[in-house]
Amino acid sequence: ARKSGKLVSRSSSQPSALRPPQARAVSPRAETKVPLTHIQSQMLKAMTKSLAIPHFLYSDEINFDPLIRLRSTINKSLNANSPVPRVSFMPFVMKAVSIALDQYPLLNSRLEFDSDNKPALVMRPQHNIGVAMDTPAGLVVPNVKDVSSLSILDIAAELRRLQGLGVEGKLTPADVSGGTITVSNIGNIGGTVVAPVIVVGEVTILGMGRAQKLPRFNENGQVVAETVMNFSWSADHRVVDGATMARMAALVRELLEVPGQMFARMK
Numbered sequence: 313a314r315k316s317g318k319l320v321s322r323s324s325s326q327p328s329a330l331r332p333p334q335a336r337a338v339s340p341r342a343e344t345k346v347p348l349t350h351i352q353s354q355m356l357k358a359m360t361k362s363l364a365i366p367h368f369l370y371s372d373e374i375n376f377d378p379l380i381r382l383r384s385t386i387n388k389s390l391n392a393n394s395p396v397p398r399v400s401f402m403p404f405v406m407k408a409v410s411i412a413l414d415q416y417p418l419l420n421s422r423l424e425f426d427s428d429n430k431p432a433l434v435m436r437p438q439h440n441i442g443v444a445m446d447t448p449a450g451l452v453v454p455n456v457k458d459v460s461s462l463s464i465l466d467i468a469a470e471l472r473r474l475q476g477l478g479v480e481g482k483l484t485p486a487d488v489s490g491g492t493i494t495v496s497n498i499g500n501i502g503g504t505v506v507a508p509v510i511v512v513g514e515v516t517i518l519g520m521g522r523a524q525k526l527p528r529f530n531e532n533g534q535v536v537a538e539t540v541m542n543f544s545w546s547a548d549h550r551v552v553d554g555a556t557m558a559r560m561a562a563l564v565r566e567l568l569e570v571p572g573q574m575f576a577r578m579k
């Protein structure tokens with residue numbers, strides 16, 4: 313199908329909103345000093361703090377074929393009167409993360425130090441899932457609030473709203489604050505693996521790479537074509553151990569590979 317074909321092929325006609333500003337810049341003829349953009353200044357501060365977090369990377373491969381089929385069925389049922397004309401993979405991934413967080417709430421927490429430098433974990437009841445977005449002005453990370461209370465179509469509609477505001481540079485402080493965990497999908501631009509950087513005030517981030525059709529062995533030992541995607545998780549190793557991360561990642565994988573399980577657990 314065209315849609316699933318597009319998912320695994322390299323896009324030669326990237327929408328201009330997905331092209332970084334540098335791609336349109338002209339190379340200087342001599343060394344030139346330029347001030348940082350507003351977003352670069354914010355990245356400088358935020359990423360310097362983020363990279364002070366002792367973190368580890370955990371990676372896994374997800375078979376996306378069941379989700380590709382499900383998304384195609386759902387998209388065929390949508391029309392101009394639906395809350396959104398189509399859904400991408402992000403709402404399913406965000407929902408799976410939210411369902412898994414019910415079992416692993418530590419990964420939705422925040423590490424805080426009081427005035428005596430005594431650490432504590434702030435456990436948070438809502439899953440406000442941040443989404444890294446590439447906009448003409450650069451990287452922004454708005455979040456979808458209370459994902460556990462939203463349907464797949466609700467999440468898609470909110471993502472669409474945030475994407476629209478992001479492209480226009482009109483995201484509000486409320487849109488970009490209060491995130492509790494982040495998902496960064498670099499795969500629609502390229503790259504099969506990304507090592508994501510934890511957002512300060514959170515302990516976990518998921519990075520999604522590009523889906524690829526690759527040969528894999530099925531349960532009968534036969535080689536079959538499978539659409540696979542790398543999920544890479546970074547977690548704050550001061551409070552999250554690798555085993556907890558691996559269990560959470562395994563649950564997210566199970567929910568996406570057997571989407572029926574996800575629907576069985578939806579509230």
Ligand code: CAO
Binds near residue numbers: 319446497501520
């Ligand atoms: N692999 C392959 N194809 C993918 C994909 C992936 N991981 N993710 C999305 N695609 C495809 C989608 O299926 C869609 O094709 P269809 O027309 O068939 O639906 C197409 O790419 C465009 O997707 P989209 O951008 O409309 O929607 P999305 O919800 O998947 O992604 C967003 C939204 C905001 C995450 C994305 O636009 C974006 O900005 N990505 C970059 C994030 C980033 O910069 N991360 C790095 C942060 S660190 O600097």
